[in-house]
Amino acid sequence: xxxxxxxxxxxxxxxxxxxxxxxxxxxxxxxxxxxxxxxxxxxxxxxxxxxxxxxxxxxxxxxxxxxxxxxxxxxxxxxxxxxxxxxxxxxxxxxxxxxxxxxxxxxxxxxxxxxxxxxxxxxxxxxxxxxxxxxxxxxxxxxx
Numbered sequence: 001x002x003x004x005x006x007x008x009x010x011x012x013x014x015x016x017x018x019x020x021x022x023x024x025x026x027x028x029x030x031x032x033x034x035x036x037x038x039x040x041x042x043x044x045x046x047x048x049x050x051x052x053x054x055x056x057x058x059x060x061x062x063x064x065x066x067x068x069x070x071x072x073x074x075x076x077x078x079x080x081x082x083x084x085x086x087x088x089x090x091x092x093x094x095x096x097x098x099x100x101x102x103x104x105x106x107x108x109x110x111x112x113x114x115x116x117x118x119x120x121x122x123x124x125x126x127x128x129x130x131x132x133x134x135x136x137x138x139x140x141x142x143x144x
Contacts, residue, residue, distance in 0.1 A: 008084065008089065010053050011052070011053055011089055012051070012052045013052075013090060014049070014050055015048065015050075016048045016049065016050035016057070017048060018039075018044065018046065018048050021043075021050070021060040021062060021074060022035060022038055024057065024060045024076050024078055025038040025074045026038045027076075027078070027079075028077065028078065028079060042064055043062065045064075046064045047063040047064075047065070048060065049061045049062075049093065051077075051089065053081065058077060058078045058080075058086060059075075059076065059077040059078065059081065059090050060074065060075070060076055061075040061091070061094060062074045062075075063094060063098070065101075065103065068103055069103070069105040069107065071108060072091075072108035073108065073109075075087070075090075075091075075108070087117050088121070091117065091118075092121070095142070095144065098144055103144055104143065105141065105142070105143060105144060106141070107123075107126075107140065107141040107142070108123075108139075108140055109137045109138075110137060110139075111136070112129065112135075112136035112137060112138060115138065115140075121142065123140040123142045124140060124141060125138045125140055126138075126140065126141050127139035
């Protein structure tokens, strides 16, 4: 618990480039695919956030805004920092930011294995289970 508190007290969230997201995206989300698999059309125009602990990038999230809707994609926390609250802090930061820029709707395709973090944020499942590259997902949404 002391390590967790130390991690949480040292988190800083900053805007980062899409290129900075790639190592964590690849290592956490799709380690068995080539790195290019983690690059998305629209990365250059999207907003990217990084959570840093003691100046080390440990969590990334990318937001793609279309009018008043924002989509979360490629949200990943380094495995050694998972389960410590870093992802929840990141999601809360993003939601607060989206509210400031008057976004009305936040959604994502959530891996079934990560539903809990989205549900804690208040997001609701709005689809049946579906699969991408043999990984189970649900669409989730939150009105802002």
